[in-house]
Amino acid sequence: DADVTQTPRxxxxxxxxxxxxxxxxxKGHDRxxxxxxxxxxxxxxxxxSFDVKDINKGEISDGYSVSRQAQAKFSxxxxxxxxxxxxxxxxxxxxxxxINYNEQFFGPGTRLTVL
Amino acid sequence: xxxxxxxxxxxxxxxxxxxxxxxxxxxxINNLQWYRQNSGRGLVHLILIRSNEREKHSGRLRVxxxxxxxSSSLLITASRAADTAxxxxxxxxxxxxxxxxxxxxxxxxxxxx
Numbered sequence: 001d002a003d004v005t006q007t008p009r010x011x012x013x014x015x016x017x018x019x020x021x022x023x024x025x026x027k028g029h030d031r032x033x034x035x036x037x038x039x040x041x042x043x044x045x046x047x048x049s050f051d052v053k054d055i056n057k058g059e060i061s062d063g064y065s066v067s068r069q070a071q072a073k074f075s076x077x078x079x080x081x082x083x084x085x086x087x088x089x090x091x092x093x094x095x096x097x098x099i100n101y102n103e104q105f106f107g108p109g110t111r112l113t114v115l
Numbered sequence: 116x117x118x119x120x121x122x123x124x125x126x127x128x129x130x131x132x133x134x135x136x137x138x139x140x141x142x143x144i145n146n147l148q149w150y151r152q153n154s155g156r157g158l159v160h161l162i163l164i165r166s167n168e169r170e171k172h173s174g175r176l177r178v179x180x181x182x183x184x185x186s187s188s189l190l191i192t193a194s195r196a197a198d199t200a201x202x203x204x205x206x207x208x209x210x211x212x213x214x215x216x217x218x219x220x221x222x223x224x225x226x227x228x
Contacts, residue, residue: 004157035218042119042203043158043218058215090157102146102207104216106157 003027004107006091012113019078021110023091031094032074033104034058034066036087043090049074050096081114088112119204119219127225134191136222138204139184146207147180148216149189151200158203161189196228 004025013019023032030051035043035058045058047066055066063085067075078085088111092104122137138147146165150158164171164180164187171178177190191198201223205216 040220042220045215045217048215088155092158102216103148103160103163104158104205105160108157109155111155 002108004091004093004105006089006107006110008110009108010111012115013081014115015082017081017114019081019112021076021089021091021112023074023076023107025072025091025093025105025107027093027095027105028071029093029095029105030071031096032068033092033094034064034074034076035090035092036060036085037090037109038087046076046089078112078114081112083114086112086114119206119217121202121204121219121222123222124220125223125225127227128194129227130194130196132194134194134198134224134226136189136202136224138187138189138219140187140204140206140217140219141185142206142208144182144206144208147178147187148205148207149176149178149187150203150205150218152203152221153200161202191224194224194226196226198224199226200224 007022033048034046037043044060049068065077090109091107094104119138119140148163149161152158162173164178175192180187201221203221205218
C-alpha cells in the first residue's frame with residue numbers, strides 16, 4: 001500500500017461548489033503539506049501543518065482551508081470553487097527528525113477541474 | 116514567488132548521453148533537494164545536499180552546490196529512456212519553518228531511445 005494516499009484522484013466540479021480533498025499517510029510523520037501545481041509554475045505551498053495542533057498558511061492560501069483531523073490525516077477544502085483553482089493538488093509529508101528530516105514524500109495527486 | 120529556477124526548461128538527449136540541469140536560487144538555504152516527477156504523478160525525492168556540502172553522488176546522479184553563486188546542478192550519467200521526467204530543485208530555508216521547501220519551475224527531460 002502507498003505511504004501517502006489522496007482521494008479523490010480526479011474531480012470535476014462546478015463553480016461555487018464546496019470541495020474537500022483528503023490525504024492520509026502511514027509513514028508516522030508529524031508534518032504534512034498541501035501544494036498545487038500549475039503548468040510552468042512548479043509547486044506552490046498552500047498550507048502546512050507541523051503537528052495536529054499546528055496549521056500554517058503557505059504562499060497561496062486564499063480560497064482554501066485545511067483541517068488536521070489526526071496525525072495521519074490532512075484535508076484541504078475549497079469553500080467555493082472557482083475556475084482558476086483548476087490544478088493538480090499534492091499532499092506531502094516529512095519527518096521532523098533524522099539526517100534527512102527535510103525530505104518530503106508525496107502522494108499521487110488529485111486532478112481538480114472547476115468548470 | 117519562486118525561489119528556484121531551473122535551466123534549461125526542457126532538454127532532449129539520446130539514450131546513453133549525460134543530462135545536466137541547473138538550478139539557481141535567491142536566498143540563503145539550509146539544504147537543496149532534487150525531485151523527479153513522471154507525467155502527472157507525485158514527486159519522488161532523489162537527493163539532498165546540505166549547505167556545507169559541495170558535491171554528492173547517488174548511483175548515476177551527481178549533484179553539486181555552489182552557495183557563493185546560489186546555484187546547483189544535477190547530472191544524470193548514461194541516461195536511459197526511463198529517466199524521461201520533469202526534475203525539480205527545492206530549497207530548504209534557514210530560520211522559521213525550516214521544514215518548508217520552495218520549489219523551482221522544473222526541467223522537462225526527454226531521453227530518446
